[in-house]
Amino acid sequence: MAGVSTETATPPTPPIAAEAATSVPEPVRPASAAPSAEERPLRLVVVSGMSGAGRSTTADNLEDLGWYVVDNLPPSVLPDVCDEARRTGIRQLAVVLDVRTRSFFEQLPAMFAELKESGTVPEIVYVEASDDVIVRRQESVRRPHPLQGDGRLLDGIHRERELLATLRAAADLVIDTSSLNVHQLGSRITHAYGGPDHALRVTVLSFGFKNGIPLDADMIFDVRFLPNPHWVPELRPQTGLSAPVSAYVLSQPGAEPFLTSLESVLTTVASGYLHEGKRFATIGIGCTGGKHRSTAISEELARRLRADGLPTTVLHRDLGRE
Template sequence: MSTEQPATPEAPEPFRLVVLTGMSGAGRSTAANALEDLGWYVIDNLPPSVLPQVCALAQQSEISRLAVVLDVRTRTFFEQLPTMFTDLNAVGTLPEILYLEASDDVIVRRQESVRRPHPLQGDGRLLDGILRERETLATLRAAADLVIDTSSLNVHQLTSRVAHAYGGPDNDQLRVTLVSFGFKNGIPVDADLVVDVRFLPNPHWVPELRPLTGLTQPVSDYVLGQKGAEEFLDRLQDLLNVMAGGYITEGKRFATIAIGCTGGKHRSTAMAEEFGRRLRAQGMATKVLHRDVGRE
């Protein structure tokens, strides 16, 4: 007689809904294509009022990951949003909001390159439409689970950011993006937390280190060997571990941490690389980006 136990059926993958929105010209089409390549079922320009019914149909069809692109092309877009979220919450679906951002000058350049008017431009200037859209989207941006500033990203970099955030299984783990930057070039607008490492001595003033970056071993050794560097990373790691539990409880799966020095070439780069190594060693999904390392 066989003593083998019947295989336990795998639990169905929990249903996830991503609302992809943001500024016109910030890369929604690229992000939507990336999600589709990752196996998400993507619907573009859907009226928000029918989204609860679409989610119900998706689950009946055993679609576990649904992404919906919403923007101001949809009439009465924002009038429908409160009702949409209320109806979704009533059936136990908590949407994740992915918001794409870009600076005004970048959006102007992108819109002009494709020779398309802005959806809110009307008879005014292109910049008028951008400013009107930014004001209209402000509340939704504030509620976003993940904001990605695409101003300095190319298509491949944006695709990589989306893949990092949405390519893995939903295992209630915080996914972290570390961004090194230089304060002289401005603070990343998509950061959830900004930390300043300008308290460390600057390798820029060491002649043999000046032409190098924090991605090289000599600069990394110099920065991490300074008093307070390792202790700072210890405290930052403790802080993130506390935040991670709260983020997951609140349904937020993503965190973008910006680490800044003066120019973004030496200290912030070395510290971001080391912090990323630490987080990956403890099993946290982590991606490290260096916004300003190639700038003069």
């Protein structure tokens, strides 16, 4: 089972419900600013991704945060919906798009161009999950995949992944929900869209290399150069969230220079990310199993980034796994 930090920890819950997907060239993002509430333009979030990866859960969380949410809207009418939203005073609009709209791929480029001309540049949230997780979720709700046809469920998943490759590359925020429950996904969405829209929002993700590299990380750092508490008998059953393990890891030669250098890098690139219109950054911190070193370093890095004024949350992907 995946673990979360002391800030985001939640009990296990049922898997995310199944759904569907999309693809489009990356829109040009303007430099980020912090306008007043009166002059703030419409903020548009396009929610898409793999069927069964959590689009509906993402939309529900945005709605809970006060966003006006429209599901399964034909892309061709999105510019008109945005015009109506501006006219009626809506400033936060989320639209769920997927392959149930069969002309989706042909309509998206023209739709994005028209939105850009009107001064609204959409942000793309893309949710995905591994093939085996999607199969399990689809089978649990007894629904066929929208691209499955007469073939196997995996055939539909692979077809959808190919069709969505361009959209994924253009996404502002990619979330791999394979090891997340609905509450953990909700925490990611709340962190990303529940605060000011002019601040870079950072997620520090601890993980174990033996369980695979996180595909949704923007940067990955390896802390296996530090001594492993696993080989200290009294520390082995504990985790990086415990004070003894944290103190052991942070006191090792190299830990402080590493954290100081990484903090400097991230605070430096933050301004550049914002200038380029990138609002989110996921930083992967890996050790062997994701239990001791990466967890302790992630918590300390997050503490330092918060002190530097960067809204930061922590997710421990592999905490609790054997």
